[in-house]
Amino acid sequence: MSFLFPPELIKLPEFHSEQEKREYMQKMFTRKGWYPSIGTGGMGIDFVNKPEYIAEITHAGLLPTMSAVILALGNPEYREKLFGPREQRIIRNRTRFARQKNIEVLLDRIKKMRELNPYGIVAINLMHAVGDYKEMVEAIGNAGEKNEKGEVIGNGIDILVVGAGMPRDLGTDMLRFPHMKYIPIVSSAKAAKFMLLFAKKNKGRLPDGFYIEHPDTAGGHLGKRNVEDSGFDPVQTITELRQIIKDFYGENVHVPVIYGGGVSYREDIDRALEWGYDSVNIGTRALLTKESGMPDDIILTYYLNADKVETNLKSPAGLPSNAIPNPEMSAMDRAKDIVKDCISCIKTCQYLDAAKEALKAGKEKVITESYCIADKLSMTRHGLKGGLLFSGKGLEIIKNDILYRNQKTGEAVIPHIRQMIEFILNPENKRPTITG
Numbered sequence: 001m002s003f004l005f006p007p008e009l010i011k012l013p014e015f016h017s018e019q020e021k022r023e024y025m026q027k028m029f030t031r032k033g034w035y036p037s038i039g040t041g042g043m044g045i046d047f048v049n050k051p052e053y054i055a056e057i058t059h060a061g062l063l064p065t066m067s068a069v070i071l072a073l074g075n076p077e078y079r080e081k082l083f084g085p086r087e088q089r090i091i092r093n094r095t096r097f098a099r100q101k102n103i104e105v106l107l108d109r110i111k112k113m114r115e116l117n118p119y120g121i122v123a124i125n126l127m128h129a130v131g132d133y134k135e136m137v138e139a140i141g142n143a144g145e146k147n148e149k150g151e152v153i154g155n156g157i158d159i160l161v162v163g164a165g166m167p168r169d170l171g172t173d174m175l176r177f178p179h180m181k182y183i184p185i186v187s188s189a190k191a192a193k194f195m196l197l198f199a200k201k202n203k204g205r206l207p208d209g210f211y212i213e214h215p216d217t218a219g220g221h222l223g224k225r226n227v228e229d230s231g232f233d234p235v236q237t238i239t240e241l242r243q244i245i246k247d248f249y250g251e252n253v254h255v256p257v258i259y260g261g262g263v264s265y266r267e268d269i270d271r272a273l274e275w276g277y278d279s280v281n282i283g284t285r286a287l288l289t290k291e292s293g294m295p296d297d298i299i300l301t302y303y304l305n306a307d308k309v310e311t312n313l314k315s316p317a318g319l320p321s322n323a324i325p326n327p328e329m330s331a332m333d334r335a336k337d338i339v340k341d342c343i344s345c346i347k348t349c350q351y352l353d354a355a356k357e358a359l360k361a362g363k364e365k366v367i368t369e370s371y372c373i374a375d376k377l378s379m380t381r382h383g384l385k386g387g388l389l390f391s392g393k394g395l396e397i398i399k400n401d402i403l404y405r406n407q408k409t410g411e412a413v414i415p416h417i418r419q420m421i422e423f424i425l426n427p428e429n430k431r432p433t434i435t436g
């Protein structure tokens with residue numbers, strides 16, 4: 001099937017060698033008009049790591065992002081070992097096992113992805129909030145083939161995208177991985193400035209780009225403090241950020257800035273580029289495809305039937321998040337079990353803290369305020385009912401698109417990546433206006 005990518009948008013070319021790719025990347029990060037117009041977001045746990053998913057996105061000229069978040073749970077056998085009935089009971093051992101497997105699965109996912117996609121530019125997402133953040137940065141930076149000097153010369157990851165927190169030493173860590181670019185995810189120009197100040201103060205590398213994520217509409221964790229509308233202004237944000245970039249990098253350096261959150265139609269892409277962003281990132285749209293790691297049954301049962309997407313404060317990461325409310329999701333675990341089942345996946349887990357506090361106070365309490373994110377999100381990944389259903393706010397509208405209906409029978413269908421991309425690139429597919 002021929003694939004149309006309108007000429008006014010930037011499509012990544014196909015590369016035939018590592019060198020060709022790296023030369024392009026050098027320009028891509030410093031020249032206006034070289035960054036691809038569309039990328040896809042990293043979605044944990046393991047929703048976006050299938051080799052065919054990444055390859056399809058690459059072949060369409062977009063920039064795919066894998067996920068490096070709690071990958072052990074992407075493997076059904078390891079998930080069963082950690083959360084199944086005969087699981088290892090000592091928390092230290094469970095955590096060690098999970099972290100070891102996180103790296104093992106990461107390297108396996110990268111290897112398999114590269115078998116199908118040897119020279120495509122591929123990013124990976126990591127959350128600063130995860131307990132093994134440092135080890136994962138190291139593992140990602142060292143993934144691939146190396147020369148005798150220990151430099152990665154192929155089959156690795158090209159771009160590290162870091163969200164959910166502001167790692168002060170990321171700029172210095174990145175000095176050791178010159179083959180990789182890095183992009184912090186932020187939701188304000190001020191946060192981007194902090195990242196620049198940290199990097200400068202620590203004599204690290206300045207970020208190679210920024211991903212500005214809309215704090216109200218994006219899927220998963222959000223860059224704001226409460227559930228209220230944040231008042232985020234994408235135009236003001238890019239204007240301020242361009243000035244900050246000038247101050248830090250100099251007058252003539254172009255640093256790509258990506259915009260994401262609620263980008264679902266061609267007009268959303270065009271608008272973001274008009275505002276002055278270099279590219280957009282799509283999350284939920286990419287998740288609702290045949291090739292993603294989201295099981296078909298979960299898409300059909302929950303996503304395409306969702307009444308609403310709610311912002312709530314329940315995530316144990318202590319950040320507001322957007323998700324489809326799931327009444328089947330039981331978050332009522334006994335304090336004792338929470339502590340016993342923990343794999344220390346999040347640095348400051350509020351669920352674990354609440355459970356520990358209850359136990360300290362001598363209460364055999366049921367904790368309802370939050371949930372175990374590792375357990376509940378990986379349930380969804382493996383098609384189990386009652387899991388956590390992260391989603392962008394845009395789902396409320398896009399689920400009605402003809403893209404998700406069989407035109408003859410009216411039945412719900414899941415599109416392939418290519419059909420999804422063709423749909424969003426076509427200017428005739430307009431964002432529906434909401435009335436009433």
Ligand SMILES: Cc1cc2nc3c(=O)[nH]c(=O)nc-3n(C[C@H](O)[C@H](O)[C@H](O)COP(=O)(O)O)c2cc1C
Pocket residue numbers: 040041042043044045047067069125126127162163164185213217218219220221260261262263281282283284285287389390391392393394
């Ligand atoms: C199921 C799901 C999981 C996600 N997981 C992560 C994650 O692990 N790290 C991250 O930085 N962003 C995560 N995101 C955010 C996406 O990468 C993307 O930035 C966002 O969904 C864009 O908004 P959209 O869904 O409206 O397109 C997740 C989003 C969804 C829907």
